[in-house]
Each structure stands twice: as C-alpha cells, then as structure tokens.
Amino acid sequence: MQKLLILGTGGMAHTHAAAFAAIPDCKIVVAVDNNPDNLAQFCAEFGVETRFNDLADAIAWGEFDAALNVTPDPIHHPTTMALIAAGKHVFCEKPLAETYPLAKEMADGIEAKNLVGMVNLTYRNSAGIQLAHELVRDGEIGEVRHFEASYRQSWLVGNHWGDWQTEQRWLWRLSEAHGSLGVLGDVGIHILDFAGFAANSEVAEISCKLKTFHKAENDRIGDYPLDANDSAIMNIELKNGALGVIHASRFATGYANALKLVVHGTKGAVRVDLDQSWDHLDICRGDNVHTQAWERIKAPDVKTNYARFIDALNNGQTQDPSFRTAANLQKVLDLCVESDGLGKTIQI
Ligand SMILES: NC(=O)c1ccc[n+]([C@@H]2O[C@H](COP(=O)([O-])OP(=O)(O)OC[C@H]3O[C@@H](n4cnc5c(N)ncnc54)[C@H](O)[C@@H]3O)[C@@H](O)[C@H]2O)c1
CATH class of the missing domain: 3.40.50.720 (NAD(P)-binding Rossmann-like Domain)
Incomplete structure (x- = not known):
C-alpha cells in the first residue's frame, strides 16, 4: 500500500x-x-x-x-x-x-x-493522443511536415468556472507579481506537450507573441496587477523538420476548455479533438489522401497519469511525463517569453 x-x-x-x-x-x-x-x-x-x-x-x-x-x-x-x-x-x-x-x-x-x-x-490521459503518438512514431502518416494545435478557454468572458473578478483562487493566474506566467504557464505546457508528443519530436526553434488584454479598471484587482498574458501564439520548427503553429488563449469565447490538434505527414494526417472525444482520433491515410476522407478510430484504453504514478512507485521506475520531460518543456516556455521580449525567433 x-x-x-x-x-x-x-x-x-x-x-x-x-x-x-x-x-x-x-x-x-x-x-x-x-x-x-x-x-x-x-x-x-x-x-x-x-x-x-x-x-x-x-x-x-x-x-x-x-x-x-x-x-x-x-x-x-x-x-x-x-x-x-x-x-x-x-x-x-x-x-x-x-x-x-x-x-x-x-x-x-x-x-x-x-x-x-x-x-x-x-492530456496524456487521452487514449486518442496516445494512439496519435504511436501512429506517427510508427510512420503511419510518413514524415511529419506540419502541425496545428490550439488550447482555447474562455473563463475571462464566461462564468462557467466562477467569477475571476471576485474569487481569490483565480487571481494568482492573472498576476505576474503573484507567480503567474499567464496562459503560457497555465496551459502552454499542456498544449506544447500535446503537440510535441503527437508529432514525436521536440522544439528546435520558436518564435512567440504574448498578449495581455485589458480586462478590469486600471487592470488591477486589489493587490493583484492583472499583468499576466492571456493569449500566446507560437511558430515552431521541430527537430524532425516539421513546421507548426500553436495558439493558447483564455479569451477564446465559445470554448470552455478545448484542445485540438492536426498533424500532417507525407502519407497522411491525424487529428485529435478532445471536445469530440478523448478516446478517438481521425486519420486520413492510404488512398484517402486523394479524396481527403477521414476515418474515425477508437483508441485502446490507456492508464491515467495517476495510475501510472502508482505503478511507478510499485516498480521503482519513473514513467513519462517525468520531471525531465516537464523541465524540457519549461525551457521552451522560457524561450517563448524571451522571444516575445526580443521580437525574434530563438533556437533551443
Ligand atoms: N493538470 C491539470 O489539468 C490542472 C488543472 C487545474 C490546476 N492544475 C494545477 O494544480 C495546481 C493547483 O491549482 P488549483 O486550481 O487547485 O489551485 P487552488 O488555489 O484552488 O489550490 C491551491 C491550494 O494550495 C494551498 N497552498 C498554497 N501555498 C501552500 C503552501 N505553501 N503549503 C501548503 N498549501 C499551500 C492553498 O491554500 C490552496 O488550498 C496549480 O499548479 C495548477 O496549475 C492542474
């Protein structure tokens, strides 16, 4: 036990x-x-x-x-x-x-x-993203050329998760002085991992634009200056040569918590949309590349991070996502901030 x-x-x-x-x-x-x-x-x-x-x-x-x-x-x-x-x-x-x-x-x-x-x-708990990772790794869509990923939230507009203007628990996410790296720190790591895991590669080069939108009088609530970024747009080249774009936002009106991803290869493409399903993916491959038809596949069940942590304790072997994986993603997030500040592309 x-x-x-x-x-x-x-x-x-x-x-x-x-x-x-x-x-x-x-x-x-x-x-x-x-x-x-x-x-x-x-x-x-x-x-x-x-x-x-x-x-x-x-x-x-x-x-x-x-x-x-x-x-x-x-x-x-x-x-x-x-x-x-x-x-x-x-x-x-x-x-x-x-x-x-x-x-x-x-x-x-x-x-x-x-x-x-x-x-x-x-989002590693999604059977669909795990299957996408395996199919891309095994060459099912050929060489990866492009990916497009987005993480859309709208809690700054809708009240579906509560009220950030009055509830203390939201405020640290909005204020750099209180340790927030904004949407980049909050969900940027999820979508970077989602895209890199599916595309089976790591970031080689990145250019990022961050924006903090006006949202309260004097952009301040009590002790909290509302200075953390609300939207991040990244242009990325992966080590496998693929080019991709990632968008993360808390002002994506119409979406509560939506992650979407498409990876395009020389022989096909895979698509995961967690608003549609956590345990399916769509794939266009074989002759379907001539007609752009997509087939929906049910992915085999996967263990959650929670269950895999207990497995790791039981057998003494750390599993992914490890501290090292998360630290490497953090490096990319740091470079996003640097790229935004300098207004230029940065190599890892
Ligand atoms: N993996 C996910 O999908 C996911 C989703 C939501 C939140 N999170 C992460 O979970 C973490 C917590 O988020 P949350 O929404 O639960 O925040 P929260 O503010 O609701 O809860 C944090 C709790 O930590 C306590 N705390 C703060 N400092 C402490 C200290 N020094 N010692 C002991 N307790 C302390 C607070 O009193 C509070 O009860 C964050 O890192 C957040 O990014 C992850």
Missing part, C-alpha cells in the same frame, strides 16, 4: 483525491494546506484524519511514501525540493516550476536521489 501525502487542498486536489481513491494499492493518509478552511473541507470530504498546516511538520512526522504536490505554481519548487531532501517520491502538478533553472534543479534533484518524479500533464 502506497501512503500518499497531498500538499494543497484547493480545486485540483479534489480531482487528485477522486482519482487516487479509485486506484488500488494507495491511500491519501495525510493532507497539508496553509489555508485551514480548505484543509478542513477537503479532509471532511475525503475522510483524511491526519493533517498539517505546514509541510515541514508533515515531513518531520514522515509516515508517507510519496507526495502529490497540488499547490499553486510558484510553490511547487520550494516544497518539492523539501520533499526530495526528505527522500519522498513526488507527483507534481504542472508546470513543474516557473522557470527552466528551477525546473531543472527539481529534475536533477529527483534523479540524483533515484526517486520517482512525475508531472500531471493531464
């Missing part, structure tokens, strides 16, 4: 708790949060008896094997480094850290101690 600590008991922690409750051989035995209300509500809902307000006290107590780090982005690095120092395996929320040097330190640290370190790049 893997004994789990959950660090951070806000919104996403509820998803973790429900997911790990459905997996055999593991149990959340302790919860930690410096917000006593969130902690009490979470522990009551999920029946967790042992709780601490401070991670240092939980580490001193020590009766757990691995930690689920579900704190806000800027808290991931210091808390994960403390957990690594204490010899604990870590399943960390994305992005791994706010910058590549911090993310690299986390990846180096966990590998040096031979601990399991995985990152919750949620």
Whole structure:
C-alpha cells in the first residue's frame, strides 16, 4: 500500500483525491494546506484524519511514501525540493516550476536521489493522443511536415468556472507579481506537450507573441496587477523538420476548455479533438489522401497519469511525463517569453 501525502487542498486536489481513491494499492493518509478552511473541507470530504498546516511538520512526522504536490505554481519548487531532501517520491502538478533553472534543479534533484518524479500533464490521459503518438512514431502518416494545435478557454468572458473578478483562487493566474506566467504557464505546457508528443519530436526553434488584454479598471484587482498574458501564439520548427503553429488563449469565447490538434505527414494526417472525444482520433491515410476522407478510430484504453504514478512507485521506475520531460518543456516556455521580449525567433 502506497501512503500518499497531498500538499494543497484547493480545486485540483479534489480531482487528485477522486482519482487516487479509485486506484488500488494507495491511500491519501495525510493532507497539508496553509489555508485551514480548505484543509478542513477537503479532509471532511475525503475522510483524511491526519493533517498539517505546514509541510515541514508533515515531513518531520514522515509516515508517507510519496507526495502529490497540488499547490499553486510558484510553490511547487520550494516544497518539492523539501520533499526530495526528505527522500519522498513526488507527483507534481504542472508546470513543474516557473522557470527552466528551477525546473531543472527539481529534475536533477529527483534523479540524483533515484526517486520517482512525475508531472500531471493531464492530456496524456487521452487514449486518442496516445494512439496519435504511436501512429506517427510508427510512420503511419510518413514524415511529419506540419502541425496545428490550439488550447482555447474562455473563463475571462464566461462564468462557467466562477467569477475571476471576485474569487481569490483565480487571481494568482492573472498576476505576474503573484507567480503567474499567464496562459503560457497555465496551459502552454499542456498544449506544447500535446503537440510535441503527437508529432514525436521536440522544439528546435520558436518564435512567440504574448498578449495581455485589458480586462478590469486600471487592470488591477486589489493587490493583484492583472499583468499576466492571456493569449500566446507560437511558430515552431521541430527537430524532425516539421513546421507548426500553436495558439493558447483564455479569451477564446465559445470554448470552455478545448484542445485540438492536426498533424500532417507525407502519407497522411491525424487529428485529435478532445471536445469530440478523448478516446478517438481521425486519420486520413492510404488512398484517402486523394479524396481527403477521414476515418474515425477508437483508441485502446490507456492508464491515467495517476495510475501510472502508482505503478511507478510499485516498480521503482519513473514513467513519462517525468520531471525531465516537464523541465524540457519549461525551457521552451522560457524561450517563448524571451522571444516575445526580443521580437525574434530563438533556437533551443
Ligand atoms: N493538470 C491539470 O489539468 C490542472 C488543472 C487545474 C490546476 N492544475 C494545477 O494544480 C495546481 C493547483 O491549482 P488549483 O486550481 O487547485 O489551485 P487552488 O488555489 O484552488 O489550490 C491551491 C491550494 O494550495 C494551498 N497552498 C498554497 N501555498 C501552500 C503552501 N505553501 N503549503 C501548503 N498549501 C499551500 C492553498 O491554500 C490552496 O488550498 C496549480 O499548479 C495548477 O496549475 C492542474
């Protein structure tokens, strides 16, 4: 039985708790949060008896094997480094850290101690994207020439996830001073991973344009200057020579949380649209390239990141997405900011 600590008991922690409750051989035995209300509500809902307000006290107590780090982005690095120092395996929320040097330190640290370190790049849970990865890897669409990927949210316009103007939990996502890298840091890592994983290659060269739109009086709410980017557009060349574009936005009115991807090769193309299905993909191949007909394929079931983390704990082998994968993606995100500032293309 893997004994789990959950660090951070806000919104996403509820998803973790429900997911790990459905997996055999593991149990959340302790919860930690410096917000006593969130902690009490979470522990009551999920029946967790042992709780601490401070991670240092939980580490001193020590009766757990691995930690689920579900704190806000800027808290991931210091808390994960403390957990690594204490010899604990870590399943960390994305992005791994706010910058590549911090993310690299986390990846180096966990590998040096031979601990399991995985990152919750949620969209790897889609059977459709896993099958796209395999088909492209196995040459089913020939050499990859192009890809087009988008991650569209609209919570700055619609109230479907609450009200960012009045609810504290949204504000850190809007303010650089509070550790946010904007839409780039929040979902840029998801869509970069989604595209690179399906196209089976890494970024070689990138040019990025970021934009922060006007959205409140003086672009400020209380202590929070609303200065984090809302939209990111990337032009990318991959190491396999493919050219692609990625768009991520929180102002994509009409979409709640939509990820779409098309990868075009010399012998065919694959398309994944998570609004349509998490476990299907469309493929155009063979003679269909002459008529542009697409066939819908049901992908075989895949394990979630949560289940694969428990497998990794059981057999001592880190699986992807690892800390290293997430650190390498963080490097690309850092270069997006640099490219935007300099207004030019940057090679990795
Ligand atoms: N993988 C995904 O699809 C996905 C989806 C949503 C959020 N996330 C990530 O999950 C993380 C948490 O997001 P959220 O929406 O749950 O945020 P949230 O603000 O709702 O919850 C964060 C919790 O962490 C607590 N916390 C902050 N500092 C702490 C500290 N030093 N020690 C202990 N507890 C601390 C807060 O009190 C809060 O209860 C973020 O990194 C976010 O990017 C990932």
